[in-house]
Amino acid sequence: MPSYFESRRGRRRETVIAALFLVVALVLFLMPEQYQQPIRRAIRTTVLSPFIGFQSALAQQDTRMVDVGALRAERDSLSAVLAAQAPIVEENRRLRGLLGLRQRAEPGFVPAQLVRVGVTGGESTFLLNVGRRDGVAPGSPVVGAGGLLGVVREVEEGTALGVDWTHVDFRASAMTADGSAYGIIEPRPGRFREEDLLTLTGAPFHSDIPPGSRIVTSGRGGVYPRGIPIGVVLGIDEADTGWRKNYVLRPLVRPESVSHVLVGRAGEEGASDASTLWYGSAPPDTGPDAGPVREAAEQQGGDR
Amino acid sequence: MEGRWPFALFVLLLIALHFLLRIGLGLEGTAPDLLTVALLLTARRVPAGWAAGVGLLMGLLRDSVNLTSFGADAVVMTVLGFLGARSRDYFVGESVLFLLVYLLLGKWLHDIAFHLISGGMATGEPFSSVALGSAIAAVYAAVAGVVALSIYRALARE
Numbered sequence: 001m002p003s004y005f006e007s008r009r010g011r012r013r014e015t016v017i018a019a020l021f022l023v024v025a026l027v028l029f030l031m032p033e034q035y036q037q038p039i040r041r042a043i044r045t046t047v048l049s050p051f052i053g054f055q056s057a058l059a060q061q062d063t064r065m066v067d068v069g070a071l072r073a074e075r076d077s078l079s080a081v082l083a084a085q086a087p088i089v090e091e092n093r094r095l096r097g098l099l100g101l102r103q104r105a106e107p108g109f110v111p112a113q114l115v116r117v118g119v120t121g122g123e124s125t126f127l128l129n130v131g132r133r134d135g136v137a138p139g140s141p142v143v144g145a146g147g148l149l150g151v152v153r154e155v156e157e158g159t160a161l162g163v164d165w166t167h168v169d170f171r172a173s174a175m176t177a178d179g180s181a182y183g184i185i186e187p188r189p190g191r192f193r194e195e196d197l198l199t200l201t202g203a204p205f206h207s208d209i210p211p212g213s214r215i216v217t218s219g220r221g222g223v224y225p226r227g228i229p230i231g232v233v234l235g236i237d238e239a240d241t242g243w244r245k246n247y248v249l250r251p252l253v254r255p256e257s258v259s260h261v262l263v264g265r266a267g268e269e270g271a272s273d274a275s276t277l278w279y280g281s282a283p284p285d286t287g288p289d290a291g292p293v294r295e296a297a298e299q300q301g302g303d304r
Numbered sequence: 305m306e307g308r309w310p311f312a313l314f315v316l317l318l319i320a321l322h323f324l325l326r327i328g329l330g331l332e333g334t335a336p337d338l339l340t341v342a343l344l345l346t347a348r349r350v351p352a353g354w355a356a357g358v359g360l361l362m363g364l365l366r367d368s369v370n371l372t373s374f375g376a377d378a379v380v381m382t383v384l385g386f387l388g389a390r391s392r393d394y395f396v397g398e399s400v401l402f403l404l405v406y407l408l409l410g411k412w413l414h415d416i417a418f419h420l421i422s423g424g425m426a427t428g429e430p431f432s433s434v435a436l437g438s439a440i441a442a443v444y445a446a447v448a449g450v451v452a453l454s455i456y457r458a459l460a461r462e
Contacts, residue, residue: 010351017353018386021360025382028364029375029421036374043368054328115330117369125371127327153371163371191430 037154045156052159056129059113059259108225109143109262110134117161123193124167124255128152128160130263136160137266139223144261146252147229148172148217152263160263164255165230166196174200174230175218181207182218185230188237188248193256198231198249205243209233215249225264311349314456318342319362327369337411337441339366341449343381344410347388348398359385373422380417384410400450407446412438 028039044052112130116123130136132155140152142162150164163170165187172185183203190196200215213233219226231249318338325335343362347355363378370377388410395402415438419431456462 014351014353014389017351018356018382021353021356022379022382022386025360025363025375025378028367029373029379031375033374039364040368040374043364047365048323048327048368051323051328054324055330058329115327116332117327119326119366119369119377122370122372125369127369161369161371167372169372192433 041154041156044161052127055115055127056113056159059115059129109264110136112136112142112160112261112263114142114259114261124150124163124170126150126162126164126255128162128261128263129158131156131158131160133157134263135265136263140266141217141224141228141264142261143228143264144253144258147231148224149253149255149258149261151223165198165251165253166193166255172224172230173218173220174215176209177214177216181209182220183247185215185249196251197234198251199237200231200233200247200249201244203245203247205245207245209245209247211235310460311456314452314460315342315346318345318452319365323365333441336448337414337445338448338452340381340384340411340414341407341445341452343385344388344407345449345453347385348392348406350389352386352389355385355389356382357385359383376418376422379421380414383417384414387413400454403453404446404450407449408442411442411445415441 028036110130112128112134115127115129117125117127119125126142128136128142136152136155138152138155140155140160141148142150142152142164148165150162150167150170152160152162154161165172165185166189168187168189170185170187173182174185175182181203183200186199186201188197188199200209203209211233215230215233217224217226217228217230229252231251234248234250237246237248319342322335322338322342325331325338329335339362343355343359346358350358359381360378363375363381366377366381367374388406391406395406416435419434419438
């Protein structure tokens with residue numbers, strides 16, 4: 001059973017020891033990010049690695065246990081759709097080959113499973129079952145079926161740690177799909193996490209982005225490939241000092257609903273423009289690759 | 305003295321179960337916060353300085369998967385371990401009702417202190433919603449802690 005009472009000297013000694021531990025904790029809390037990162041990684045790759053490994057194994061098992069009947073029904077439906085759309089597929093393949101889009105889109109991303117870390121304060125953090133050996137690096141974009149979900153922050157050999165767009169430090173350079181206005185995407189916390197939205201800040205005051213407009217990554221800054229859908233404009237948020245406008249966006253990907261994602265690979269040429277993953281062609285803007293796209297489209301128009 | 309090693313094993317099991325449920329099985333907040341429960345139970349049995357040290361280590365474990373405020377949980381858990389050990393000076397006893405209240409208040413204090421020390425940079429949630437949400441989580445953790453300790457006592461014949 002516990003010892004309930006200590007001598008006065010013993011109490012003082014214990015208080016001093018506790019104070020020393022508190023100082024160590026405060027030093028760890030206040031030290032710069034670059035010193036915190038190796039400590040965090042060391043703990044994760046040693047003490048917590050069995051749990052992270054178990055999570056990866058379980059996620060793979062889940063994927064294998066998908067109902068075979070449902071898969072067969074899906075395959076049959078897809079076969080019917082493909083048979084009906086064979087001419088379109090063939091034309092699409094030819095056009096993609098013509099424009100060189102296939103090389104741009106395909107090698108840039110790797111599929112991954114996502115699991116939330118489930119700790120207090122880590123609500124915006126997630127674990128991925130891909131890592132350095134898959135070509136993932138810090139800064140790699142993480143996208144869901146609807147569009148941009150977040151970004152990878154730390155990478156190990158077979159796992160990675162990232163944050164989604166609800167994280168307070170999340171930023172992305174963005175533009176309207178037609179390239180008429182540019183700005184920076186920031187999270188806009190709601191009263192509850194389900195109410196979290198996004199804000200497009202710093203849009204030019206003269207630009208008027210109507211509700212319903214689609215906002216995509218602009219590719220500026222080199223963090224996110226150009227053309228990844230982010231959200232849809234709900235309305236104007238506020239005018240900033242009379243020179244800029246902020247718009248509220250409805251995100252196209254809700255973090256709580258995502259379990260499978262695509263993660264951008266570092267150094268892949270195809271990762272610079274991801275618009276072909278969501279559109280038949282790149283959004284018509286002033287990007288560096290717009291010239292050949294426009295010429296090909298004109299040539300295609302001329303052929304008809 | 306004779307109950308030291310079985311109790312240490314029990315605490316290690318609680319810690320392993322916490323990460324197995326929350327990370328391994330991906331249950332997140334659906335699983336009770338057994339890490340804080342483990343610290344609070346340990347703090348009732350070890351000297352205050354050691355309780356603070358255990359809190360520091362447990363806090364670092366949790367901080368290692370937190371990209372927002374590394375060290376914040378280590379600070380909170382260190383203080384919580386110390387306070388838990390010092391609570392022996394004011395509250396003597398190990399009854400189920402006492403443990404329930406002790407664990408509930410300890411977990412609630414942990415969540416609120418964490419929210420304050422991380423300055424809302426972790427979640428951005430308003431304080432009222434944190435206080436309410438953590439109260440529910442505290443009840444959940446307290447019940448889970450009392451059940452776990454009852455099982456331990458039955459097995460260890462304490």
